[in-house]
Amino acid sequence: MSLNLETPALLLHARMQQNIARMQQRLSALGVAFRPHVKTSKCLEVARRQLAAGAQGITVSTLKEAEQFFEAGISDILYAVAIVPNKLDHALRLLRADLRLTLLVESVAMAEHVARHGVQNGVCYDVLIEVDTDGHRSGIAPADPLLLDVAANLRGGARFKGVMTHAGSSYDLRTPEALAAMAEQERSRCVDAAERLRAAGHACEVVSVGSTPTALSAVHLEGVTEVRAGVYVFFDLVMAGVGVCRVGDIALSVLCTVIGHRPDQGWIITDAGWMAMSRDRGTQKQARDYGYGMVCDADCNAIAELAFDQANQEHGVLQWTGAEIDLAARYPVGSSLRIVPNHACATGAQHPFYYVLPQDGGAPRKWQRFSGW
Amino acid sequence: MSLNLETPALLLHARMQQNIARMQQRLSALGVAFRPHVKTSKCLEVARRQLAAGAQGITVSTLKEAEQFFEAGISDILYAVAIVPNKLDHALRLLRADLRLTLLVESVAMAEHVARHGVQNGVCYDVLIEVDTDGHRSGIAPADPLLLDVAANLRGGARFKGVMTHAGSSYDLRTPEALAAMAEQERSRCVDAAERLRAAGHACEVVSVGSTPTALSAVHLEGVTEVRAGVYVFFDLVMAGVGVCRVGDIALSVLCTVIGHRPDQGWIITDAGWMAMSRDRGTQKQARDYGYGMVCDADCNAIAELAFDQANQEHGVLQWTGAEIDLAARYPVGSSLRIVPNHACATGAQHPFYYVLPQDGGAPRKWQRFSGW
Structure with a gap:
């Protein structure tokens, strides 16, 4: 997609x-x-x-x-x-x-x-x-x-x-x-x-x-x-960990882009840092700790070998945990990933808009959200 | 104040x-x-x-x-x-x-x-x-x-x-x-x-x-x-922990209000939860872990006995760690506290405005900040 x-x-x-x-x-x-x-x-x-x-x-x-x-x-x-x-x-x-x-x-x-x-x-x-x-x-x-x-x-x-x-x-x-x-x-x-x-x-x-x-x-x-x-309206990884939804029920994700690699470390760098995900590490105490979120491909299929362990303000650092591959060839600069959030309330709060994916696959609509007190 | x-x-x-x-x-x-x-x-x-x-x-x-x-x-x-x-x-x-x-x-x-x-x-x-x-x-x-x-x-x-x-x-x-x-x-x-x-x-x-x-x-x-x-423009507790500023140099804090007490637990509940502070726990790995921030009175004097250990979206839970007192008498519902943040970038990002305290003690001015991409 x-x-x-x-x-x-x-x-x-x-x-x-x-x-x-x-x-x-x-x-x-x-x-x-x-x-x-x-x-x-x-x-x-x-x-x-x-x-x-x-x-x-x-x-x-x-x-x-x-x-x-x-x-x-x-x-x-x-x-x-x-x-x-x-x-x-x-x-x-x-x-x-x-x-x-x-x-x-x-x-x-x-x-x-x-x-x-x-x-x-x-x-x-x-x-x-x-x-x-x-x-x-x-x-x-x-x-x-x-x-x-x-x-x-x-x-x-x-x-x-x-x-x-x-x-x-x-x-x-x-x-x-x-x-x-x-x-x-x-x-x-x-x-x-x-x-x-x-x-x-x-x-x-x-x-x-x-x-x-x-x-x-x-x-x-x-x-x-x-x-x-x-x-419940969006669900999230914490709710999946509690057992009241499946990961596949989660309606929210953050689309991001690969901006670089550090092959010596097995790192992929993306443009979704904690500003895009929030600092919520809600799954940390659960059976499965997803770091800053579950890494998926552009169609939202989980990539189990990528762990989202570190985040700076506008940089996410994904650690490759699988067998050695050419990371830059598999996930080139400019390619898209999606991150499913730990906590929908916290991740949502970082964003001014939802991009709503239509069921027919057309262009997303923009819904505004507000923040503050 | x-x-x-x-x-x-x-x-x-x-x-x-x-x-x-x-x-x-x-x-x-x-x-x-x-x-x-x-x-x-x-x-x-x-x-x-x-x-x-x-x-x-x-x-x-x-x-x-x-x-x-x-x-x-x-x-x-x-x-x-x-x-x-x-x-x-x-x-x-x-x-x-x-x-x-x-x-x-x-x-x-x-x-x-x-x-x-x-x-x-x-x-x-x-x-x-x-x-x-x-x-x-x-x-x-x-x-x-x-x-x-x-x-x-x-x-x-x-x-x-x-x-x-x-x-x-x-x-x-x-x-x-x-x-x-x-x-x-x-x-x-x-x-x-x-x-x-x-x-x-x-x-x-x-x-x-x-x-x-x-x-x-x-x-x-x-x-x-x-x-x-x-x-450096605001500094924060993480920078104080690194040693490049004093806590007294930190220019940012979150004003909050006591909304309730749980005397049996030694808890004061405030209206500054993670939405107001962010989920940034940047001091966690430092010598002094401030939880979700350093608790101060309305004039920004630290209250060492209050630990900000838990936060929900719009609730902060402060744990009294001092000798037994009547918490509701000392910090009644409606009284003000100030929380100095771990990480100025993250806490700032949760707010649409700064309320700028004038040096003469007059009414604060409002400066807008923006967010999003």
């Missing part, structure tokens, strides 16, 4: 559509709403396809994402990082422009602050409480008395809407059994938190759980109202 | 000006021209200050940088990554717009290709040959007969202008003696390459060397016509 693009370039394969369909069908069958996390794509054309497939609203990781997707017409958005005072004026502007924005808190201090900000500005913020179901990062344990204190302080300018959790430790698991158990732990603990809140008199309309591995591994989702997942 | 910024935000301190002055004075005293590498800042306001201090032209790592800086009026640019066919039409457009652009090659194939492209399009490209002086990445060894073959093929639509090297392995050194020795190796081997080319009848006008550590460690630069360096 010859694409006639300046490299490095981020390629998006049509198989994304199968990934979207797979997750939506699964969650529809489990009887829950799906609110995809768009921090992976930061791209309107991708989010539109997720919504067209049946998603209900989106999840974002920054207010910049909320703003950009709202401007493009998406009106139901959960900002899934605990809010802090310096972001509330931004949230207020979005709310006043009629975005249905849901915020997240995990402390009494911020519950009070949000409620006060709402009163002062004549609005009422919809708020979820973050629940910790696996100890991997933030949130309140379901049995912690703090949970009820936070909910009690969501009044006046704030409305308690429900609970949210993210079992991020599922990324460290490797077997279907462990993943199913983690999905059940995420579900049951989050539902427990909701029940405790309801028993204390709080209506708990939303019970939101999710991560790509647990969403694809849950056996049932009783008591859950919505699931969130992000990276 | 209270900055009233939405976080995370990339702060640029006025001490950048001292870093600029230090390098320029040093290279002027050594009697060579300085061509700063603007891949670190990707910011016009920064490059203008480097030129105002005495720099002669700039070095770029992408043609996007060449284009952006040329549009802003900088007309002498070296693109210091070996050119490949898919970028030549872009280079041609810039040349035809009257940019004094210098390209780089390291193979006969590309020398021929560039020369042919020049003839076909009625232009003549100025070209340097990349020389390898430390075995760390690309380039031709000074004694390799290939050097003369490449030069001989730069004719017709290409003009051989000189040699260029980058002793990137200087980043792995730790002592002034080893750095000075590497600077001398970089100089002498590059000058050797130039002499061999001259002996074969090629005028070799440019002898370009450089990296921040070697530029700051060279004792003399006889035979060298210009030096390149990039990261």
